[in-house]
Amino acid sequence: MIEKIRITLADVFEARGQSKRFGYAFDAFLMTLIFANVLAIVMESVPSMAHEHARFFTYFELVSVFIFAIEYLARVWASVDLNRFADSSLSPTKRRLRYLISPMAVIDLIAILPSLLMFLVPFDLRFLRVLRLLRIFKLTRYSRAMQLMLNTIQEEASSLFAAFFIMTVILIIAASGIYLLEHDVQPDKFGSIPAAMWWAIITLTTVGYGDTVPVTLMGKIFGGIITILSMGMVAIPTGILASSFSEQLRKRRRTYSEMVHQLMEDGIICHQERIKLNELRLELGLSVQEAAHLEEQVRDQHPLLKRFCPQCGHNLE
Structure with missing residues (x-):
């Protein structure tokens, strides 16, 4: 029973399998909460608003930290069943330790640490209020563009x-x-x-x-x-990032095109293959229009392949 709950949580966190819809809803809820937190922190910096709505800001921060802390602990607990460890021979403890030092886990910890210190340490730590703005980096988990930029920086x-x-x-x-x-x-x-x-x-x-x-x-x-x-000096890092960013985009488009060609070889894209293509499109951060354009390019390069609707997969010929 416990193992089933853990696997379900991992499915929700990665928006996969039967829990895909719940995963998308959970991501939307967290993104809304993060935006609300950033807005609250900004408004709290206005002395008049901070004094007039002090109780609301305090309760809202308590609820937010509680939710983020539960999310962090749940992600650590369910990390053993994430896709990245699907073929790993590591023990559950080592998998969790590996997850704890991952960039996204560190960002999740930073999001709650300043508030925990403010509530637990009996000192004047008002300067930590500003550090709560680092919570916005949690959006990196849900932004394909930010993930692409982080990959670019890592490679270069x-x-x-x-x-x-x-x-x-x-x-x-x-x-x-x-x-x-x-x-x-x-x-x-x-x-x-x-x-x-x-x-x-x-x-x-x-x-x-x-x-x-x-x-x-x-x-x-x-x-x-x-x-x-x-x-010339300022242009050097800008040029490096721009070139690598473009290369990352080309790699993602090439990956999608190769998958399209592979699935089109038998002349039919069934419903399950269309779902697989759509999942890959979301993973790569490609728009529907861009995916349709890549599929059209694959068909033009290989005239024997049939034309398919990018949404439903039906043959258009």
């Missing part, structure tokens, strides 16, 4: 690290150079290399607030050179 971690390392070196060089050229003239702004880093950061990021600027001739020339270099 080494390239991004190299880019940021180069930017750090240039930052130190820029701060050191402007310090040598300007510290005698403007000791209040360029009196040390750490102080000069503020100018280097806003210059390298092309923000240019104008609150700290060089006044000597050599300082202005050096500042111009750094400004020109900064245009």
Whole structure:
């Protein structure tokens, strides 16, 4: 009985099998609750509203933390039956430990930890109220776009690290150079290399607030050179992410197209195969129109394959 409940919970959390509808409803409920929490935290920062509706904010936070805590514990308990461990030889304890250190589990813990500390620790921890906004990262679980971006960052971690390392070196060089050229003239702004880093950061990021600027001739020339270099430096991580993001999209579309071709080889897409295709489409984060376009491309590339409706799977020829 307990094992059946655990498997059902895993099905709901992953929106699979007979619990798919309940899974979608549960996800919609949690997304609504997360948005409501973020809105409540923002409104609570207004002193007049915080004073007038203090009881409501407190009760709402208690209920939310209770729900998020139950969800977190339930996910940990049911993690042994998740798809990622379907072919794993790990023991249930090791599976749960593996799940606990996963990014989404860490985000779930961060979502409830600040509030738990506020209620349990008898100190003034009002600064933790702001950290409750990190709860919005729980939406990553339900956003295919955010998951795609996280996958992109993970795959390009080494390239991004190299880019940021180069930017750090240039930052130190820029701060050191402007310090040598300007510290005698403007000791209040360029009196040390750490102080000069503020100018280097806003210059390298092309923000240019104008609150700290060089006044000597050599300082202005050096500042111009750094400004020109900064245009290329900022574009490096942006280009890496954009290129990898596009590659991730291409991989997902290729995966869907390959599945379509495989299912169309016998000339028939039955109801179960259509359900399988739709599940893959949702998993890959593709829209109905995009999936239909990919199916049309597969049919055009292979004229012997028949034309099917992307919604019902009926033959259109």
